[in-house]
Amino acid sequence: MLHKTINFCSQCGSDKVLMQVPSGDTHQRPVCQECSHVVYQNPTVIAGCIIEHEGKFLLGKRAIEPMKGKWSIPAGFMENDETVEQAAVREVLEETGATVDVLGPYSIFSVPQMNQVYIIFRARFVSFQHPFGDETEEINFVTKDEIPWNDLTYPAIGQILSRYINEEDYGQFGLYMGCYEQGIIHPFGNANLCLN
Ligand SMILES: [Zn+2]
Structure with a gap:
């Protein structure tokens, strides 16, 4: 799966964004480690x-x-x-x-x-x-x-x-x-x- 690299959280500005499967989800997504914001990227x-x-x-x-x-x-x-x-x-x-x-x-x-x-x-x-x-x-x-x-x-x-x-x-x-x-x-x- 291709993801655009996310360097900073768009919600809180943190640079701690990691690829993870959010709880209850099925796909890896960029997740902010500070505020838990999830970035959904779709075609x-x-x-x-x-x-x-x-x-x-x-x-x-x-x-x-x-x-x-x-x-x-x-x-x-x-x-x-x-x-x-x-x-x-x-x-x-x-x-x-x-x-x-x-x-x-x-x-x-x-x-x-x-x-x-x-x-x-x-x-x-x-x-x-x-x-x-x-x-x-x-x-x-x-x-x-x-x-x-x-x-x-x-x-x-x-x-x-x-x-x-x-x-x-x-x-x-x-x-x-x-x-x-x-x-x-x-x-x-x-x-x-x-x-x-
Ligand atoms: Zn954040």
Whole structure:
């Protein structure tokens, strides 16, 4: 389990913070030895969209680290005051200047090594509302043959794009759940998926 190192207690300022399993708990957590304050660290959610428009995909080239100069679908950290769909749409707008309509969930994958959960949606391009933001160096609509497979940020982004291309040819999109190494593609239209 990855923990950010806690040097000082946020409640009392003590530097006596040790990793312990608090009483009644199941996980090791930073615990202040002076005031018993426990720091709970949980995964962050990264929301994004795979955006197709007239047979092309909207990709952005990162202007900042990590992965400066690499290409990706737009995605970023969810904020406290929004839904995950709102986060995905906001990140697209910030990184590319584009407004999109979310069509459906496409990939939910965990990266336990990084304490992250990615939730990627399929989205429809609507229009450009303003220029792309400072975190982006360049944006481009690329055909499937123009995707810079060797210059993508992470292998998982390549997996999402290649699965999308395959499924579009096949004529049906599924929902991937798992981690980067392994997962299951759940087909839509299955009665077992109905919630009520
Ligand atoms: Zn304390």
